[in-house]
Amino acid sequence: MMRVAQWVSSGAGVVRCVAVFACAAFALSCSNSPYPDRDDDVKILYSVYGEAPKTLDPAVSYNVSSSRIISAICETLLEYHYLKRPYELIPGLAAAIPEPVERADGTVAYPFALREGAMYQDDPAFELGEVGRKTRPVVTADYLFALKRLADPAVNSPVAHIFSKIVGLHAFGERLVERRKEPSFAALPLHEQYEAVGPVEGLVAQGDYAFEVVIDAPYPQMLYWFAMPFTTAVPWEAIAYYDGNEGRPRFADHPVGAGPFRMTHYDKQFRIVLERNPNWYGAMYPEWKAPGAVYPAEGEPADLEKGITSDALAGRQLPFLDRVEFRREKESIPVFNKFLQGYYDKSGINKESFDKVMDGNQLSEDMAAMGIQLDRVVDLAIYYIAFNQADETLGAPAGERGKKLRQAMSLAIDAEEYIELFHNGRGIPAQSVLPPGLFGYDADYRNAYREPDLARARALLEEAGYPEGVDSETGSPLKLRFDTYATNSAQLIPIRYLVDSWRKLGLDVEVESTTYNKFQEKVFNKAHQIFQWGWVADYPDPENFLFLLSSGMAGPGGPNSSNYRNPEYDALFDAMKARPNDEVRAETIREMLSLLEEERVWIELLYRESFVLFHDWISHYKPPGFEFSTLKYQDIDAQARAEWRRENNKPVLWPAYVLLAISIAVIVPGIVTLIRERQ
Amino acid sequence: MLAYVIRRLSYGGVVVLGVLFFLFVVFFWVATPDDIARRALGEKAPPEAIEQWKINHGYDRPLWPWQSLEDNMLFSHYESMLTFDFGRSDADDVPILEKIRTGAGPSLALTVPMFLLGLPLSVMLSLVVAVFRETYVDRMGVVLCVLGMSVSILLYIIGAQFLIAKLLRWFPISGFDPSPQVVMRFLSLPILVGIVSSIGSNVRFYRTVFLEEVHRDFVRTARAKGCGEARIMARHVLRNAMIPILTQVVIAIPFLFTGSLVLESFFGIPGLGALTVEAIQGNDFATLRTMVFVGALLFVVAQVLTDVSYSLADPRVRLE
Numbered sequence: 001m002m003r004v005a006q007w008v009s010s011g012a013g014v015v016r017c018v019a020v021f022a023c024a025a026f027a028l029s030c031s032n033s034p035y036p037d038r039d040d041d042v043k044i045l046y047s048v049y050g051e052a053p054k055t056l057d058p059a060v061s062y063n064v065s066s067s068r069i070i071s072a073i074c075e076t077l078l079e080y081h082y083l084k085r086p087y088e089l090i091p092g093l094a095a096a097i098p099e100p101v102e103r104a105d106g107t108v109a110y111p112f113a114l115r116e117g118a119m120y121q122d123d124p125a126f127e128l129g130e131v132g133r134k135t136r137p138v139v140t141a142d143y144l145f146a147l148k149r150l151a152d153p154a155v156n157s158p159v160a161h162i163f164s165k166i167v168g169l170h171a172f173g174e175r176l177v178e179r180r181k182e183p184s185f186a187a188l189p190l191h192e193q194y195e196a197v198g199p200v201e202g203l204v205a206q207g208d209y210a211f212e213v214v215i216d217a218p219y220p221q222m223l224y225w226f227a228m229p230f231t232t233a234v235p236w237e238a239i240a241y242y243d244g245n246e247g248r249p250r251f252a253d254h255p256v257g258a259g260p261f262r263m264t265h266y267d268k269q270f271r272i273v274l275e276r277n278p279n280w281y282g283a284m285y286p287e288w289k290a291p292g293a294v295y296p297a298e299g300e301p302a303d304l305e306k307g308i309t310s311d312a313l314a315g316r317q318l319p320f321l322d323r324v325e326f327r328r329e330k331e332s333i334p335v336f337n338k339f340l341q342g343y344y345d346k347s348g349i350n351k352e353s354f355d356k357v358m359d360g361n362q363l364s365e366d367m368a369a370m371g372i373q374l375d376r377v378v379d380l381a382i383y384y385i386a387f388n389q390a391d392e393t394l395g396a397p398a399g400e401r402g403k404k405l406r407q408a409m410s411l412a413i414d415a416e417e418y419i420e421l422f423h424n425g426r427g428i429p430a431q432s433v434l435p436p437g438l439f440g441y442d443a444d445y446r447n448a449y450r451e452p453d454l455a456r457a458r459a460l461l462e463e464a465g466y467p468e469g470v471d472s473e474t475g476s477p478l479k480l481r482f483d484t485y486a487t488n489s490a491q492l493i494p495i496r497y498l499v500d501s502w503r504k505l506g507l508d509v510e511v512e513s514t515t516y517n518k519f520q521e522k523v524f525n526k527a528h529q530i531f532q533w534g535w536v537a538d539y540p541d542p543e544n545f546l547f548l549l550s551s552g553m554a555g556p557g558g559p560n561s562s563n564y565r566n567p568e569y570d571a572l573f574d575a576m577k578a579r580p581n582d583e584v585r586a587e588t589i590r591e592m593l594s595l596l597e598e599e600r601v602w603i604e605l606l607y608r609e610s611f612v613l614f615h616d617w618i619s620h621y622k623p624p625g626f627e628f629s630t631l632k633y634q635d636i637d638a639q640a641r642a643e644w645r646r647e648n649n650k651p652v653l654w655p656a657y658v659l660l661a662i663s664i665a666v667i668v669p670g671i672v673t674l675i676r677e678r679q
Numbered sequence: 680m681l682a683y684v685i686r687r688l689s690y691g692g693v694v695v696l697g698v699l700f701f702l703f704v705v706f707f708w709v710a711t712p713d714d715i716a717r718r719a720l721g722e723k724a725p726p727e728a729i730e731q732w733k734i735n736h737g738y739d740r741p742l743w744p745w746q747s748l749e750d751n752m753l754f755s756h757y758e759s760m761l762t763f764d765f766g767r768s769d770a771d772d773v774p775i776l777e778k779i780r781t782g783a784g785p786s787l788a789l790t791v792p793m794f795l796l797g798l799p800l801s802v803m804l805s806l807v808v809a810v811f812r813e814t815y816v817d818r819m820g821v822v823l824c825v826l827g828m829s830v831s832i833l834l835y836i837i838g839a840q841f842l843i844a845k846l847l848r849w850f851p852i853s854g855f856d857p858s859p860q861v862v863m864r865f866l867s868l869p870i871l872v873g874i875v876s877s878i879g880s881n882v883r884f885y886r887t888v889f890l891e892e893v894h895r896d897f898v899r900t901a902r903a904k905g906c907g908e909a910r911i912m913a914r915h916v917l918r919n920a921m922i923p924i925l926t927q928v929v930i931a932i933p934f935l936f937t938g939s940l941v942l943e944s945f946f947g948i949p950g951l952g953a954l955t956v957e958a959i960q961g962n963d964f965a966t967l968r969t970m971v972f973v974g975a976l977l978f979v980v981a982q983v984l985t986d987v988s989y990s991l992a993d994p995r996v997r998l999e
Contacts, residue, residue: 153727
């Protein structure tokens with residue numbers, strides 16, 4: 001003991017202690033696994049998110065990363081079939097898809113019947129209703145409460161305008177604002193305020209498990225909104241309990257739902273964990289075999305080949321996963337590297353790694369050897385260049401001259417080259433406003449102005465009175481402006497490519513780059529000229545794309561940023577939007593597209609194609625083309641994953657030993673000299 | 680000394696009050712509460728939602744005392760900051776004190792080991808270089824220091840992530856998990872990068888300080904008395920070089936709390952450095968002004984601590 005003490009107290013001893021401690025700490029922490037070893041054999045899907053969610057309130061959240069989480073926690077009335085394309089609605093918490101009933105006064109009623117016995121996840125909030133209660137059934141009142149929240153200006157739902165179609169809902173919001181001027185009313189809990197303000201004409205309770213939603217005019221797309229988290233049931237107890245006071249989180253950070261998963265850990269800065277919800281109706285009542293609670297039997301023909309559908313899978317109870325872990329990653333390169341190390345189960349392909357991952361149109365041999373698989377899906381989205389129709393030179397005030405100028409500019413853009421250069425070929429040149437996968441999309445349709453043809457473009461430019469880009473009336477060169485909020489060179493290069501394409505016609509287009517706020521201000525004030533924009537579908541219906549060019553959506557803040565107003569187009573749009581998917585609707589869409597083809601309000605650029613990489617321990621994964629939750633259908637072979645990780649992540653330790661040897665070779669003579677000197 | 684400390688603290692108090700006024704002008708007068716609400720809720724937010732948001736955050740009152748003496752935002756800004764009641768984040772409504780509380784742990788877990796390992800290592804290396812002054816070891820040391828200083832920390836980060844995390848697989852590339860079983864896995868690499876990236880400038884600075892002391896008379900006397908070189912360096916040179924070292928070291932201690940902006944952001948560590956970067960990116964003015972205020976406060980405290988440490992390190996220094 002004495003010798004140890006002496007050894008430790010000597011200078012050399014201290015150095016050795018530190019060295020031993022450092023080596024031990026190094027050996028213990030030497031692993032590149034970001035997860036605790038005890039999770040190795042658990043069915044956990046590891047996923048990433050970039051931006052910390054601002055809110056998980058289903059009435060407010062309107063972005064992809066939050067929606068993925070909310071839709072796994074909150075069960076919707078309707079949902080999308082996992083495998084069928086075109087996308088098809090199936091019942092969720094609703095017992096069946098409601099048949100709309102058109103009434104004599106022009107209103108349309110959607111009668112919903114709920115699954116009796118569906119329960120919320122366990123949560124302390126339910127003690128507010130009854131002491132000791134952990135959960136309760138999902139009832140009509142929860143849906144009416146949730147729909148009223150959408151109209152509450154204090155909630156600030158981004159889709160309030162959509163739901164103002166419900167008869168009396170907008171007026172309810174106005175009454176609420178008025179009553180809140182009384183401090184005693186404003187102090188009441190939210191559900192009591194709603195009750196005191198009075199009923200909404202278009203929300204009719206029909207007992208605890210049925211209700212009717214009445215909208216003011218036919219709007220068949222309304223059903224899709226019931227497949228989104230905005231309309232999920234919200235228990236009043238959760239809103240009252242999770243108020244952000246006395247250490248309780250806000251409801252926006254603690255959603256309470258009746259979905260297949262429940263949130264068990266929420267640290268939005270780095271980790272969000274969902275676990276299987278034992279109270280989910282699919283788990284509680286497997287005998288129901290509800291369409292949203294079992295694996296589907298039908299899909300596309302290709303699904304059978306890929307093993308996504310099979311007799312063995314059909315009808316199996318969902319969900320397969322025990323847990324879903326979302327880890328925050330701000331940069332794309334670490335995500336991809338961790339995917340290659342097996343620590344994330346899926347990944348996109350970042351631009352930097354594209355050549356390494358892909359060999360032409362196929363997955364590279366290296367990737368295939370690692371057991372990585374590739375799936376592609378064309379997103380329900382369009383990216384385009386648009387002309388502000390309020391502009392004097394390029395827009396409607398310029399009449400035929402402006403139209404010919406737009407047509408010429410459209411003919412100068414080679415979308416195929418653009419996709420190859422800036423998207424590694426991941427995309428399809430767009431021919432119309434409608435992407436593949438939607439009713440009305442025609443793969444054989446060819447837009448007369450979307451194949452590059454410089455000779456025709458020059459001729460059109462001459463007809464427009466701008467030969468070689470010079471205004472024949474004034475004799476001075478035509479100056480145009482491309483407004484953008486891209487500020488760094490990587491974002492500006494694709495814009496420079498477009499500008500260079502127009503330069504080939506002699507057109508001088510100047511890029512005006514500003515902050516996003518400034519850009520929005522320009523759009524708001526109609527002070528923009530040419531700009532680039534995109535639209536991702538909310539739901540799989542052509543109306544969700546064609547409305548972008550309707551007059552009703554023009555004006556400050558509206559999604560018709562091109563300010564296109566055409567009564568003929570509007571009439572066709574009105575006729576199309578309320579029709580079912582039949583030949584008349586298809587014909588109307590064709591007419592609308594042919595109108596847009598001539599008008600050239602947009603230069604349709606591309607339909608983006610997402611490449612999804614995933615390891616072969618994930619089974620039956622089919623990427624959706626737009627955002628809806630598929631977590632409950634995915635499965636993981638945790639043992640195979642753990643084995644793969646162990647095999648492929650053995651630390652390379654020889655450089656550490658070399659370093660150690662060099663350090664000893666340098667330090668030991670010094671220590672020896674020091675000891676000798678002391679002696 | 681007490682009188683000196685009180686005097687310095689009161690000067691510091693004036694500085695903090697000035698910083699608070701500057702923050703008020705920038706964050707409430709230049710960027711008006713309506714702007715802040717619109718940034719938080721989105722451009723399309725209805726006026727009712729904007730009004731409600733302003734009420735919830737206390738931004739609905741007059742700005743200046745001459746508009747309303749009893750209830751104005753200037754006084755409540757001073758009151759809330761000076762009582763450490765920082766209110767709620769503009770971006771996500773979470774209490775800022777809670778954000779600071781949760782961010783402080785990861786920040787300290789990164790910066791304290793970096794400081795405790797980096798400082799002795801830098802001092803030790805500088806002493807070695809000073810012992811071998813004007814030899815090839817010294818010259819090589821200076822070249823390496825200049826080289827180390829010239830390389831951007833971003834290159835260190837990317838290089839370490841590629842070499843150590845990806846190729847050698849010693850540590851995770853990035854991320855964080857506070858559970859004791861795995862936390863060191865996440866912190867080892869950023870700590871290593873933090874130490875290596877700062878070692879060049881530190882060694883060069885300490886070397887200069889030590890070399891200045893090495894040529895002093897008392898060193899020559901100690902050597903004449905037969906003192907060994909190691910003892911001279913450790914006992915005589917190091918002690919007498921403490922004032923400039925303390926100037927650099929003590930002022931850094933309070934800032935360990937605020938974390939490292941770059942390391943936290945690139946390694947995905949949810950500390951106060953990353954919180955500040957995100958507040959800037961997300962227009963979260965409430966969090967941003969709190970972090971600036973906390974920074975100013977820590978600076979004032981650090982200044983006083985540095986002065987006090989002088990008198991403790993060198994009996995000739997008297998604080999009057």
